[in-house]
Amino acid sequence: MSAAIAPSLPASEPPKLEKKPIKFSNLLLGAGLNLFEVTSLGQPLEVIKTTMAANRGDGFGAALGRIWNRGGVFGFYQGLIPWAWIEASTKGAVLLFVASEAEYYARAAGAGEFGGGIFGGVTGGVAQAYATMGFCTCMKTVEITKHKMASTGQKAPGTWATFMDIYRREGIRGINKGVNAVAIRQMTNWGSRFGLSRLAEQGIRDLTGKKEGEKLSAVEKITASALGGGLSAWNQPIEVIRVEMQSKKEDPNRPKKMTVGNTFKYIYETNGLKGLYRGVTPRIGLGVWQTVCMVAMGDMAKTYVEKLTGEAVTAKH
Numbered sequence: 001m002s003a004a005i006a007p008s009l010p011a012s013e014p015p016k017l018e019k020k021p022i023k024f025s026n027l028l029l030g031a032g033l034n035l036f037e038v039t040s041l042g043q044p045l046e047v048i049k050t051t052m053a054a055n056r057g058d059g060f061g062a063a064l065g066r067i068w069n070r071g072g073v074f075g076f077y078q079g080l081i082p083w084a085w086i087e088a089s090t091k092g093a094v095l096l097f098v099a100s101e102a103e104y105y106a107r108a109a110g111a112g113e114f115g116g117g118i119f120g121g122v123t124g125g126v127a128q129a130y131a132t133m134g135f136c137t138c139m140k141t142v143e144i145t146k147h148k149m150a151s152t153g154q155k156a157p158g159t160w161a162t163f164m165d166i167y168r169r170e171g172i173r174g175i176n177k178g179v180n181a182v183a184i185r186q187m188t189n190w191g192s193r194f195g196l197s198r199l200a201e202q203g204i205r206d207l208t209g210k211k212e213g214e215k216l217s218a219v220e221k222i223t224a225s226a227l228g229g230g231l232s233a234w235n236q237p238i239e240v241i242r243v244e245m246q247s248k249k250e251d252p253n254r255p256k257k258m259t260v261g262n263t264f265k266y267i268y269e270t271n272g273l274k275g276l277y278r279g280v281t282p283r284i285g286l287g288v289w290q291t292v293c294m295v296a297m298g299d300m301a302k303t304y305v306e307k308l309t310g311e312a313v314t315a316k317h
Contacts, residue, residue, distance in 0.1 A: 029301055030096030030294075034088040037293035043084050044076040045286035050144045052279035053243040056271045060281060079140035087136030091128040096298055099124030099194060113198040113212075121194030125186030133182050135175040139163060141246035178245035181260050185242055188235040193291045197228030215303070221296040229291030233284045237276040240267060 038046075052063045067075040103120025111119060142162060166174045201216060201224040210216070216224070244267060245258045253270070255262040267275050 027093040027097055030298070031089040031093040033096070033293050033297055033301065034091060034093075035085065037290055038084050038088040039080070041289045042088075042286065043080045045282045045289065046084070046140070047076050047078055047144055048282040049239070049279040049286060050141060050243050052282065053240045054141075054144070054247045054249060056240075056267070056275045056278045058278075063279075079143040083136045083139045083143070087133055087140070090132035091136075094128040094131050095124040095190065095294065097124075098127040099190065100302075103194065113202055114195050117198035118191045118195035121190035121192070122187045124194075125188075125190035126183055129179065129183035129186040133179075133186065137182050137242070138166075138175060138177050138179075138246045141178075141243055142166070178242050178258075181238060181242040181245055181263075184260070185235065185238045188238060189232055189287075192232035192234070193225075193228050193287065194295060195228070196231050197225045197291060197295045200224035200227040218296075218300060221299060222292050225291040225296035226288045228295065229287035229289070230284050232287050232291070233280055236280045236283055237264070237267075239283060240276050240278060 047067055048060075048063055051067055052058055052060070055063065055066065058066060067078075069075075071078060099120040101120075102123035103116045106116040106119040107113075139162070163175070170177070201221070202212075204210075204216060204220050204224055205212065205214065208220070241260055241263045244254075244263050245260075253266070255266060258266075264276075271278070
């Protein structure tokens with residue numbers, strides 16, 4: 001009796017990765033999303049977080065009162081124009097472009113969603129820190145933390161006068177003071193946000209029975225991004241160190257030449273472990289909002305643009 005030979009089944013196709021094309025519209029998308037984020041909830045949360053980190057004896061309510069007394073509603077938008085807008089328009093473009101490219105190549109090399117998200121976020125975060133964020137975060141912090149000179153009868157210098165004064169006295173180093181702390185913050189920020197958001201997305205797929213690579217709904221994307229953004233606030237000590245390095249408050253006990261290491265020691269000795277986490281509550285809110293804007297809205301907007309242009313490039317995993 002001849003044995004029946006079963007027809008061989010075709011090997012299943014490996015999942016395909018979509019590579020976003022390198023084009024100017026991607027940069028505009030990142031800049032636009034970040035401008036929306038900072039102009040809506042981003043800057044008020046940034047001001048609260050920075051005020052609490054700089055005045056570590058203040059609780060949440062005291063920080064709100066301090067900001068209100070400084071300028072009412074407009075006090076919550078201190079540093080928005082021009083520094084936050086400059087930072088947002090440039091860092092958003094750099095982040096979304098670099099992170100998207102780095103995440104794709106990591107996935108193409110065999111990394112999973114979690115690993116690819118971390119690599120993309122870390123790479124994008126470092127790129128934006130050194131390319132655009134150093135002088136912007138420094139100037140925002142200076143504006144939020146500088147002493148009110150009106151109480152002594154002096155006229156407080158304007159935004160550009162303050163910028164030029166720092167440049168004349170300390171040069172480029174002064175304008176970029178704390179940039180290494182910014183880089184550490186950004187690489188841990190966006191590595192956590194992208195990585196944890198992708199991990200949350202995979203968890204949602206497992207719960208809903210969706211296959212890997214299958215698109216999530218808008219609500220599922222936003223939920224995953226909110227989880228990733230909130231959990232990424234674990235690195236708040238780096239943010240407090242960054243604020244302290246860039247602030248202009250007067251304290252004879254502060255190190256004259258501040259580094260990440262001696263600033264950490266100074267904060268811990270003066271305020272303890274609690275001081276290193278001062279401002280973490282608004283930071284969680286800021287992390288959630290930033291991640292929803294830049295990860296969830298970014299993914300959805302890029303998908304929409306691809307559908308309009310039909311220019312998505314595919315590559316086998």
